[in-house]
Amino acid sequence: MSIELLYRLQELEIKEGEVRQLIKTLPQFKELKLLKEKFSLTQKKLEEKRAFHQDLSRRLKKTEDRIGVMEVKLKELDKLLYAGSINNPKELESLEHQMKALKDQISQISDEIIKLMEEKEQIDRELTQIEKEMQVQYQDFNKLKLQYNRKKINLEQDLAGIVEDQEKVSALIDEKWMSWYREKRDKFSGTPVGRIMENHACSGCRTALPVIIVKEARANPGYVFCEKCGRMLFASSI
Structure with a gap:
């Protein structure tokens, strides 16, 4: 993925x-x-x-x-x-x-x-x-x-x-994802992808995420973003 x-x-x-x-x-x-x-x-x-x-x-x-x-x-x-x-x-x-x-x-x-x-x-x-x-x-x-x-x-x-x-x-x-990553990397100080941590918080801004957002991130990887900081959310496999 x-x-x-x-x-x-x-x-x-x-x-x-x-x-x-x-x-x-x-x-x-x-x-x-x-x-x-x-x-x-x-x-x-x-x-x-x-x-x-x-x-x-x-x-x-x-x-x-x-x-x-x-x-x-x-x-x-x-x-x-x-x-x-x-x-x-x-x-x-x-x-x-x-x-x-x-x-x-x-x-x-x-x-x-x-x-x-x-x-x-x-x-x-x-x-x-x-x-x-x-x-x-x-x-x-x-x-x-x-x-x-x-x-x-x-x-x-x-x-x-x-x-x-x-x-x-x-x-x-894929080149599409690499282009997005390069474009956003500087904006987010090298961390445009935020991992969803065990406590359901964004690793980038530490904001707690609603359960529905966590589920969406797992269901649609690459298309769900943190509402607080704007990072793309990555939910690791359970």
């Missing part, structure tokens, strides 16, 4: 919509999105730390090069001092003054180097920690993605079965 097939098609379409919605609203999808955002933030933090680390390394190298030049200069002055080639007291005093100034600068820059090295060590520890965090986040993401893919595949398989059943049912319905 065409109305029974129409109702079956309607139920399959409702089921299709439910499964499609389930695929869209899988809890893992939202969690994956949050994990991805968290991973992106951690990755950005790592990139910023690496950039700072590189800048710090350049500053440290530059400072070490500066102190290296000064130490070479100090050795040269020291050799000159003890070579005995300078006899003029003023020149000797000037040399000693230069050496003291260099030693002071070397001491000051050495302190800077120590601070830079300590800062670099701290950044090294932070980089290691961030990299560990990213590794954990990456593992969590892949684990959750695997769960999501499994559930999605199962739902997609269910969906494929439902669509296949729809095609089989549709092929059995």
Whole structure:
């Protein structure tokens, strides 16, 4: 009977919509999105730390090069001092003054180097920690993605079965009834056929139906409609 097939098609379409919605609203999808955002933030933090680390390394190298030049200069002055080639007291005093100034600068820059090295060590520890965090986040993401893919595949398989059943049912319905169904489907939000429930109510609007209407629906399937909502009434076999 065409109305029974129409109702079956309607139920399959409702089921299709439910499964499609389930695929869209899988809890893992939202969690994956949050994990991805968290991973992106951690990755950005790592990139910023690496950039700072590189800048710090350049500053440290530059400072070490500066102190290296000064130490070479100090050795040269020291050799000159003890070579005995300078006899003029003023020149000797000037040399000693230069050496003291260099030693002071070397001491000051050495302190800077120590601070830079300590800062670099701290950044090294932070980089290691961030990299560990990213590794954990990456593992969590892949684990959750695997769960999501499994559930999605199962739902997609269910969906494929439902669509296949729809095609089989549709092929059995007369074109006249299919045209009516397509025309009314949107008007009734996908449910143009109302099943008469056990309590003699229309499944579409839940309105109680007179006994005579129920009997007519059984006697003339496809030609009796709910007086309240206008849906075609389908009375299943007793």
